[in-house]
Amino acid sequence: MINVFVLQNGRLNQVHVDKLSDLEQLEPVWVDLTDPDDQERSWVKSIYGVILPGEDEVKDIEASARYYEAENGDLHLRTDFLLEEDAGPSRVVTVAFILARNMLFSVHNDDLPVFRLVRMRARSRPGSINDYMDVLLDLYATDAEYSADSLEGVYETLEDVSRRVLQKDFSDQDAAEALNEMARQEDLNGRIRRNMMDTRRAVSFLMRGRLLSADQFEEARQILRDIESLDGHTSFLFDKINFLMDATVGFININQNKIIKIFSVASVAFLPPTLIASIYGMNFKSWFPELDWSYGYPYALALMAVSAAAPLLYFRRRGWLR
Known part of the structure; x- marks a missing residue:
């Protein structure tokens, strides 16, 4: 699916595209492709001269080569975005960004919540977007906010687990459920930390490459400060998860010792x-x-x-x- 956005009075307006002629009449600032097919790839190549990377190229690229300039001058970036799903565990989706001809091209296989939030906020905040680089920075800023919201969810879940662990009657079944939930939250917390590390690297690359204006540079610095503030929260959550795991294992040992005590008393009696x-x-x-x-x-x-x-x-x- 191809989503084309044009800039009108500082707002991102999405334009519906059904055929090649619709795309030829537009001057977009952002072209977002979600799991594009061969036809959509050929449209982008024929009109804008941009060759979109394939799925294997996005996933198999080395960490040291996530940001590079192509021979034709196009700037390529690979950035990880967090995706939480109700039906399964959280995961990280790699998005390929291409900066070419004063336009931002993004390619990914999943419809990410960060992208939906940027589209919704840009329509409601006139003047917040001036060019394609503002769109990219807004994506990174929204990614930091989305990670912060995910951390709040981890906090709430761990508080519920803590109440269950510290209750008076804590059975082995309760312990198994608590350990399972703590393992999921530990995995999510680790993915958030990894996602923030990758976003920090991407923003730092844009700042070092002198690709930003003065206002954009200041916005990038604010994004880095927001990410840095989240590091302390992830560290605290790791410590809290370890404490709850130790407490849960301790209660399991106590329950097992009670059973062993019964047999010990019976054997002595x-x-x-x-x-x-x-x-x-x-x-x-x-x-x-x-x-x-x-x-x-x-x-x-x-x-x-x-x-x-x-x-x-x-x-x-x-x-x-x-």
């Missing part, structure tokens, strides 16, 4: 009756002990009950049965 039964059964000459001593069984059973009750009473007085 039934050891004296077993010894009495063994001694009683080995001190008769005939096949039937009742023939030698008619009160043998009642006496032995009473002695076994007393020998079992004595350690149980001792354990209870010491508080070991709680």
